[in-house]
Amino acid sequence: MTRDSAAAARATAGDNAAGAGGQPVVLGEGIHKWFGRIHVLDGVSFEVRNGEVVVVIGPSGSGKTTLLRCMNHLERIDRGRLLVNGHLIGYRQNARGELVEESEAEIARQRQEIGFVFQQFNLFPHLTAIQNVALAPIRVRKVPRRQALADARELLARVGIAEKADAYPRQLSGGQQQRVAIARALAMRPRLMLFDEPTSALDPEMVGEVLEVMRELAETGMTMVVVSHEMGFARGVGDRVMMMDHGRIIEAGPPAEVLGNPAHERTRAFLSKVLH
Amino acid sequence: MLHFDWSFFEGLLLHPPSTFVQGAIRTIYLAVIAQALGVVVGLVLALFRRSRRLPLRAFASGYIWLIRGTPLLVQAVIVYDGLSALGLYSFNTVTIGPVSIPGVVQAGIVTLTINEGAYMAEIMRAAIDSVDRGQAEAAGSLGMRRRQAMRHVVLPQAMRVVIPPLGNEFNNMLKVTSLLSVIGLQELFLAAQDYNSATFRTFEIFLVAAIYYIAMTTAWSFVQAAIERRLQSRGGYVAERVTLRERLFGGGGGAIAADQLRGAR
Numbered sequence: 189m190t191r192d193s194a195a196a197a198r199a200t201a202g203d204n205a206a207g208a209g210g211q212p213v214v215l216g217e218g219i220h221k222w223f224g225r226i227h228v229l230d231g232v233s234f235e236v237r238n239g240e241v242v243v244v245i246g247p248s249g250s251g252k253t254t255l256l257r258c259m260n261h262l263e264r265i266d267r268g269r270l271l272v273n274g275h276l277i278g279y280r281q282n283a284r285g286e287l288v289e290e291s292e293a294e295i296a297r298q299r300q301e302i303g304f305v306f307q308q309f310n311l312f313p314h315l316t317a318i319q320n321v322a323l324a325p326i327r328v329r330k331v332p333r334r335q336a337l338a339d340a341r342e343l344l345a346r347v348g349i350a351e352k353a354d355a356y357p358r359q360l361s362g363g364q365q366q367r368v369a370i371a372r373a374l375a376m377r378p379r380l381m382l383f384d385e386p387t388s389a390l391d392p393e394m395v396g397e398v399l400e401v402m403r404e405l406a407e408t409g410m411t412m413v414v415v416s417h418e419m420g421f422a423r424g425v426g427d428r429v430m431m432m433d434h435g436r437i438i439e440a441g442p443p444a445e446v447l448g449n450p451a452h453e454r455t456r457a458f459l460s461k462v463l464h
Numbered sequence: 465m466l467h468f469d470w471s472f473f474e475g476l477l478l479h480p481p482s483t484f485v486q487g488a489i490r491t492i493y494l495a496v497i498a499q500a501l502g503v504v505v506g507l508v509l510a511l512f513r514r515s516r517r518l519p520l521r522a523f524a525s526g527y528i529w530l531i532r533g534t535p536l537l538v539q540a541v542i543v544y545d546g547l548s549a550l551g552l553y554s555f556n557t558v559t560i561g562p563v564s565i566p567g568v569v570q571a572g573i574v575t576l577t578i579n580e581g582a583y584m585a586e587i588m589r590a591a592i593d594s595v596d597r598g599q600a601e602a603a604g605s606l607g608m609r610r611r612q613a614m615r616h617v618v619l620p621q622a623m624r625v626v627i628p629p630l631g632n633e634f635n636n637m638l639k640v641t642s643l644l645s646v647i648g649l650q651e652l653f654l655a656a657q658d659y660n661s662a663t664f665r666t667f668e669i670f671l672v673a674a675i676y677y678i679a680m681t682t683a684w685s686f687v688q689a690a691i692e693r694r695l696q697s698r699g700g701y702v703a704e705r706v707t708l709r710e711r712l713f714g715g716g717g718g719a720i721a722a723d724q725l726r727g728a729r
């Protein structure tokens with residue numbers, strides 16, 4: 189599929205769109221975050237539109253993981269606003285207009301709409317692949333077990349590992365584990381998928397199979413934010429690239445521009461390191 | 465000149481009087497019941513300690529501090545004799561259908577449960593903490609509540625870590641029941657003592673008691689090994705293999721870790 193037809197697929201996949209009518213799926217405004225005295229996010233503003241694939245790049249420690257984790261409230265933000273699917277994520281405004289943390293139940297509900305894929309997979313080691321995928325639909329969405337298992341089997345087929353449904357994570361290769369993790373996140377039918385360096389813990393020969401699954405997912409019109417230094421993926425699948433440095437987005441734009449002709453000296457220096 | 469009466473010893477070992485047999489049986493069921501209840505109390509306390517609610521955390525900490533800071537002997541006397549003397553509660557025989565449970569047995573079970581709960585709480589808490597933080601995060605990212613993540617993701621993994629130290633706790637429990645003789649509970653040790661005061665064959669009698677105890681703990685070692693093997697084969701992953709030799713004679717890494725988990729009693 190070309191980028192144009194992918195974009196067309198997205199346009200038609202817009203029926204579940206939180207972002208329909210121009211509202212972005214993710215909207216960040218002046219986000220600040222400190223870990224102790226480290227200023228990890230220093231006034232980050234950005235948006236992710238419906239069906240868009242945004243690739244986040246930047247040197248180690250620049251705050252990419254932290255920003256991604258804020259998007260499903262695995263981390264709290266200290267200042268600014270972050271809206272996901274049209275709602276402040278993890279916070280609500282009280283009567284005096286101050287932001288207070290949401291109830292645990294509400295945070296859990298918001299997270300059902302947001303898939304997260306971890307660098308280290310974080311599969312549940314005591315459950316088989318198919319049980320990993322079906323657990324949350326059964327326990328959270330209250331899908332009948334039989335139905336959830338059938339759905340899970342279908343998802344595992346979609347990521348190309350139907351035959352490993354009854355294997356435990358430790359019996360799977362890294363690439364297979366990460367594909368199970370993607371299926372697990374998709375099982376909750378999220379409207380947004382977040383990926384934190386999904387291939388950087390993999391042996392080189394397994395990177396391709398995971399990126400391929402992500403590319404196919406992008407073609408279905410899924411909104412995705414991907415922290416990754418896979419430049420081929422960023423160019424081929426990404427709609428936009430955001431370059432982070434020292435807790436700021438120093439540059440953002442179409443992959444061809446940011447990667448091909450970076451405006452910032454830091455971006456240029458970073459890219460020359462990654463590409464070699 | 466040793467006064468070892470072989471025929472007395474042999475007779476006692478192979479044809480023990482009924483008080484002896486009943487004492488041994490009582491030792492086993494006291495240990496089983498108290499251990500099972502202790503696991504439940506320990507789990508609740510461990511969850512309290514990891515709760516976000518300060519009163520629950522404080523309660524659990526206070527409980528563990530009190531119980532681990534006082535001897536079981538003192539706890540037993542307070543529970544059985546103390547509460548009664550205070551007029552607060554007296555343990556009386558309870559009859560449920562065909563079984564009647566003497567008050568002293570109830571007090572014994574309560575004491576052992578209260579005591580064991582404090583030690584199990586520490587084991588459970590360490591086991592819960594040993595589960596990678598990414599597990600709870602992954603569960604949370606799927607929209608699971610904290611309680612659901614604990615129940616379906618963290619605890620099942622923690623339980624596998626708990627199995628080896630739990631087995632050691634039970635080994636200990638089998639022996640610790642003997643302390644309940646202080647409140648007059650007729651378990652194996654008190655049965656031996658009573659028999660001794662009638663015959664004065666002290667060495668032979670307590671040698672037989674020792675043999676009974678070691679038979680119980682050794683049999684348990686085999687059961688424990690079988691349980692751990694089973695867990696391991698069923699797709700599980702018990703972190704460390706403990707050989708039967710290590711189990712019986714000590715020196716294994718697992719045993720050391722378990723002792724560290726439990727702290728000195």
Ligand SMILES: Nc1ncnc2c1ncn2[C@@H]1O[C@H](COP(=O)(O)OP(=O)(O)OP(=O)(O)O)[C@@H](O)[C@H]1O
Nearest residue numbers: 223224226228246247248249250251252253254255
């Ligand atoms: N839980 C934490 N407590 C304290 N400091 C943290 C924590 N998590 C991250 N940091 C610090 O925040 C900064 C940004 O970390 P982050 O993981 O977001 O960077 P990153 O861009 O994802 O880096 P990498 O490419 O290495 O994954 C780093 O300096 C890191 O050491």
Ligand SMILES: [Mg+2]
Nearest residue numbers: 252253254385
């Ligand atoms: Mg990172």
